[in-house]
Structures are given as structure tokens and as C-alpha cells.
Amino acid sequence: xxxxxxxxxxxxxxxxxxxxxxxxxxxxxxxxxxxxxxxxxxxxxxxxxxxxxxxxxxxxxxxxxxxxxxxxxxxxxxxxxxxxxxxxxxxxxxxxxxxxxxxxxxxxxxxxxxxxxxxxxxxxxxxxxxxxxxxxxxxxxxxxxxxxxxxxxxxxxxxxxxxxxxxxxxxxxxxxxxxxxxxxxxxxxxxxxxxxxxxxxxxxxxxxxxxxxxxxxxxxxxxxxxxxxxxxxxxxxxxxxxxxxxxxxxxxxxxxxxxxxxxxxxxxxxxxxx
Amino acid sequence: xxxxxxxxxxxxxxxxxxxxxxxxxxxxxxxxxxxxxxxxxxxxxxxxxxxxxxxxxxxxxxxxxxxxxxxxxxxxxxxxxxxxxxxxxxxxxxxxxxxxxxxxxxxxxxxxxxxxxxxxxxxxxxxxxxxxxxxxxxxxxxxxxxxxxxxxxxxxxxxxxxxxxxxxxxxxxxxxxxxxxxxxxxxxxxxxxxxxxxxxxxxxxxxxxxxxxxxxxxxxxxxxxxxxxxxxxxxxxxxxxxxxxxxxxxxxxxxxxxxxxxxxxxxxxxxx
Numbered sequence: 173x174x175x176x177x178x179x180x181x182x183x184x185x186x187x188x189x190x191x192x193x194x195x196x197x198x199x200x201x202x203x204x205x206x207x208x209x210x211x212x213x214x215x216x217x218x219x220x221x222x223x224x225x226x227x228x229x230x231x232x233x234x235x236x237x238x239x240x241x242x243x244x245x246x247x248x249x250x251x252x253x254x255x256x257x258x259x260x261x262x263x264x265x266x267x268x269x270x271x272x273x274x275x276x277x278x279x280x281x282x283x284x285x286x287x288x289x290x291x292x293x294x295x296x297x298x299x300x301x302x303x304x305x306x307x308x309x310x311x312x313x314x315x316x317x318x319x320x321x322x323x324x325x326x327x328x329x330x331x332x333x334x335x336x337x338x339x340x341x342x343x344x345x346x347x348x349x350x351x352x353x354x355x356x357x358x359x360x361x362x363x364x365x366x367x368x369x370x371x372x373x374x375x376x377x378x379x380x381x382x383x384x385x386x387x388x389x390x391x392x393x394x395x396x397x398x399x400x401x402x403x404x405x406x407x408x409x410x411x412x413x414x415x416x417x418x419x420x421x422x423x424x425x426x427x428x429x430x431x432x433x434x435x436x437x438x439x440x441x442x443x444x445x446x
Numbered sequence: 447x448x449x450x451x452x453x454x455x456x457x458x459x460x461x462x463x464x465x466x467x468x469x470x471x472x473x474x475x476x477x478x479x480x481x482x483x484x485x486x487x488x489x490x491x492x493x494x495x496x497x498x499x500x501x502x503x504x505x506x507x508x509x510x511x512x513x514x515x516x517x518x519x520x521x522x523x524x525x526x527x528x529x530x531x532x533x534x535x536x537x538x539x540x541x542x543x544x545x546x547x548x549x550x551x552x553x554x555x556x557x558x559x560x561x562x563x564x565x566x567x568x569x570x571x572x573x574x575x576x577x578x579x580x581x582x583x584x585x586x587x588x589x590x591x592x593x594x595x596x597x598x599x600x601x602x603x604x605x606x607x608x609x610x611x612x613x614x615x616x617x618x619x620x621x622x623x624x625x626x627x628x629x630x631x632x633x634x635x636x637x638x639x640x641x642x643x644x645x646x647x648x649x650x651x652x653x654x655x656x657x658x659x660x661x662x663x664x665x666x667x668x669x670x671x672x673x674x675x676x677x678x679x680x681x682x683x684x685x686x687x688x689x690x691x692x693x694x695x696x697x698x699x700x701x702x703x704x705x706x707x708x709x710x711x712x713x714x715x716x717x718x
Contacts, residue, residue, distance in 0.1 A: 177526040184523050188545050188597065191556030194566070206559030207566070247459050254456025266456070269463055272471075275647070275703060277655030279672055280692045283679060284470035287689060291473050313466040316459065345451065370547050376658075381679065394551050398662070402555060410552050417547050421540050428536070 196414065199407035206407075216408035223405055226393065230409075233390040236304075237372040240311035245365035247312070248319030253353070255320070256327045270317050278314075282381035285310050289382060302384030310382045311375065315368035322364030326357045366424070474696075477689035491690035498674060498691065502698075505670040508585060509654035512592035516600040516649045517642065519593070524604035524641075525634075528611070535609065542598045542605075550595050554662050557594065561587055561663070583665035591659040596652055600645035607641030608634075643706055651699055671695055 194206060202211030220226065255266050273281050285306070293301035330353065338348040376391035383392050397406055481488040495502075527538045545553065560566045561582040571577035581587055611634065619633045657672030664670070671691065678688030 174529075177522050177529075181523045181526040184519060184597070185541065187594070188542075191553045191560065191594070192545060192548065194556045194560065195552060206556060207562065207564060247462065250455040251459030254453050254459070257452040258456070266460065269467060272467055275651065275699065276696060277651050277672075277699065279655045279657065279675060280474075280696050283675065283688060283692050284474045285466065286679065287473045287477055287685060288466070288470040290685070309466060313462070316462070320459075374547055374549070376549075376551060391549060391551065394549055395658075398551055398555055406552065410549065414548060418544065421544060421547075425536060425540055429533070 192414065195407050196411045198404070199411040201404070201407075204404075205401065216404040217412075219403070220405040220408040220412070226390075226405070226409060229388050229390045229393040232304075232387060233373055236307055236311055236389055237369050240308055240315050240372045241365050241369040244312050244315035244319050244368050245361060248316045248364065248368075249323055249357075249361050251316070252320050252323035252327060253349070256324065270320055273314050274317050274321075278375075278377035279381075281314060282310070282378040285313065285378070286381040300384055300386065302382060302386075304387040306382045306384075307379055307387060307389065310378050311372045314375070314378060315372055318367045318371060319361070319364035322360045322367065323357055326360040327353075330356055474689045474693055477686050478693045480686060482684055482686040491686050492694075494687060495690065495694055498671065501669060501671050501674055502694070504668065505654050505672070506698075508588055508660075508668070508670065509592065509650050512589045512596065512653045513600075513646055513650045515589065515593050516597050517646065520597055520600035520604055520645065521642075524601045524608055527601070527605050528608035535605075539602070539605065542601055546598050551658060554591055554595070554659060557587075557591060558582060558662050561590075582663060583668075585664070585668050587663040588660050588668050588670075591663040592649075592653040592656065595659065596649040599648040599652075603644035603648065604638060604641040607638045611637055639709075643709070646706070647703065650702070654699070655695060 197209060198206050199216050200212055200214070201209040202213040202215060203209050255263055258266065286302075289301050289306050292298070334352050334356075335348055338352050339345065343351065374391065375389075376395060379389050379392050380395060383389065388396075394406065394409075397403065478491055479487055479489070481490060527535055530538065562568070563578055563580070563582070565581075567581060568578040571579065615633055615637070616629055619629050624632065654670075655672045655675075656670060657676040660668055660670040660673055675688050675691045675695070678684045678691065
């Protein structure tokens, strides 16, 4: 049984990675398309870095991901602290609204925002309202729940008496928050922000409905490419992105590992002293 | 006193969500209930739902099949991962999250190439003397695409529940004479129900509303509701009909969620 489970897991991982491996191999191929792999070359990579359009939309995606996750992290953390101190009834109403974009299919979220922007456009007579701002607003909106749902549980675990002690000792509430609460919830703020960043970087469906010709993110541009036979430089792009994300993930993993090691050492230390 | 002031920190967020979640849904309702040419109130868009009943049915059916496959494939994998050592678990979870961060458009295109009549899989079949089979542009290919794209969304919540499972409960069940089959059925499965519910939701919702997977891997016979909605906005340009379809889809999903949450005691839905 145990052995079966292990082999089955390996097969599933092969299934998950087969298309990725194929795309990466294709990025080094001189042939035409994914079924014509031959003549090893770096040609596709040279083409990729020469493609101004692709480079521009990659920068656009990064800009939107950084801005939207930063804004969502600040707004969301404030919101989580606020929601935490609400009464039970009020809190459950707000959390239900927070859950709407999580439960709603992306296509419905995208369309509802697109219709809102169209509505705005008609009201204020703005032609071509879809652009950088509509994408930014949409990304902040779907990022906010990730931050809130990441920070809320940590706030609930927080020792209430610590804040009370700080206040009793004459610390003003705002300072107590920054000195006592914030350092404690920082890890979940960061992980919520990182989650928001990756969600934003990878989002296609919502961006697709709220973007116009003036400002395209990378996934939206890739979608336009996939309507025709794909040029080889797209495979090179995929390989570059894969390497970058792999590096970021390994780095995060390493940081996490060191964090737990440090914590374990701290826990062990006092007993050693005895 | 401090609490009363802290509440106002949520004010910007509440304003934002009212503006960009509640109002947009009201706008969807408005578009769904107005005529595209005259702008007058009408139930015409909603009454045209009848034409799309088949599409709704197909979407729900294919998404359901994909969800069930994900559950049966994902559960043993999540269980195996939760049994590994801490550092291995971290690595495996990372390997599950990595594909989720990569463009699903391009990964789906890779499947198109592999499933083609002269693609990798048919060439493999050919080499051992079978085929070629017709793989692409079938309902099966669409289900495969859904399973491939959303399987990690099933495994991750299952794993997070299984990894936190109190081992003493399993041990005590064994001590009390429970065999391994019963331990699974009476202890592990019921305790992992929140993970199952979260996983099923996270697979079913995107699968039932997808338009890209069916566009690339399906045929005209497997047009899903997401395809129809997308066309209303990007090609046919009838946002009113599209809004009506989205409204029905949304109500359908919230209904499913409500029914599913009846099955669990906890009122908290576990996400991510």
C-alpha cells in the first residue's frame, strides 16, 4: 500500500511536469513547433530579448504585480486589524463580502468589473477607459482577500494581554500596535503579500476582460499569441520565467528553513543551560 | 476604547469592496435586466437561458467529472506527501505550487501538442504498435485539461489538513482494534472533510467556468458556458446576454457552495 502510494505520487508529478519539460526543451530547439524538436540552438532566446513588445508586457506585469500587491497588503492589513476589533455580527458580514471574490469564478469577477468600468466610461464620457488603472484596480480587488485571509488567523492567535500590558505601561495605542502587534503578525503579512504578488503576476482571466489595447499584461499578450501558431521565442520566455520562479521559490524555502532552525535552537537553548 | 478606534482602520477597505465588489454585481444585475438596444427593463435576456441549457448541463457535467478525478487522484498523493519527512514535505509542496505559478495558457498549449494525431502520445502508441487514437478535440481531452490545471488546487488543501491530523487519534483507533481500512474510513476521511470541501470548491469553480481549456482542447461539441460568456463580451458583443449568463452561473455556484456547506458542521470555509 505504502509503495503503491509512492509510485502513484511519482506518476502524478511526472504528469504535472511533462508539459513544462516539453516547453523548456522546445525553447532550445531549432525546429518548428512542439512536435518538431531538433537542432539545438539559443536562437529563440536571442529572438526573445529582441522582442520589444514582449519585454514591455513583462515589465507591465511586474509593475502591476508590485503595485497591486503593495497596496493590497497595506489596505488589507489595516482592514484585518479593523475587522478583528469589530463585533461578531459585523465581522461575519464583512467576511462574507471578503469571500465573494474568492468563491466567484474569475470570469464573473472580470466581467462585473469590466461592466462597471464601461458604465463609468459612459457616465463620464471617457473613451477607451480600459488601461493601466482598470487593471490595477481589478488586481487590488482580487488581491485584498488573500492578504486579509492570511492576516486574520494570526491576529486571532495573538495574545491580547501583550497589547493590554503595553497600554497599561503607558504606551499610546498606535505605538503599541507598531511595537507589539505588527512584529508578531509580520510573517503572515509577508506571506499574504507574496501570495497576492504571484496571483497578480499570473492572472489571465480577470486581466483579459479589463484590459485594453493601450496596456497589456504578459498573460493577456500570451493569449493573443496562442491564437496563431506560437513563435519559438514564447517557449524561451516560458523557460526564463520558469527559472526565475524556481529561484524565488527555492530562496523562500531556504529562508523558511533557516527561520524554523533558528526557532528550534531558541527552544532548545534554555534546557541546554540547565 | 481602543477597539472602537481600531474598527475605523477597516473603513478604506469597506469603501473599496463596496465600490469594486458590491457595485459591480449590481451593474451585472442591471445589464442582465436591460435590453441591449433600447436600454429598457426586460426579462428577455434571462428568458434566453433556455437556449443555453445544454451548455450549462455540459459544463457542470465535465467539471464534475474533473473534480471527482482530481479528488481520487489527489487524495492518495496528499496522503503520501503528508507521510514524508518535514523537509521532503516542504519540497513536494513547492513542486506542487511551481506549476500553479506558470502560465496555464502555455501549459495547455503543450497538452494540445502532445495530444495531436501526430503528437508525442500518439507517436508513443505507434512505437508499441497501437493507434493512432483521436485524443484531441474530445470531451476527454477537456476533462484532462481541467484535471491537469486544477489538480494542485485539490492536493494542497487536502495536504494541509492531513499534515495537521493528530496522529494520536489514529494510534488510539488502532489500539482499540480498528483495522487499517476502518481507520481510513472512520477516522482519517471524516477528519479530512474540510480539506475535501475546500479542494472540491477550488477545482469545481474554475473548471465549470473555464473558457480557455475548452477552446484549445475541445471541439464545437464541447463548448462550455465560459466560452459562451466570453463570446458575448469579446466577439458577439452582447454584454446584456453575457451578464445574464454570468448571473445564472454565479447563482448556480453559490447554490452548490451552500448545499456543500450543509455537509460540514464548521461554518468556516477553508481556503488555501
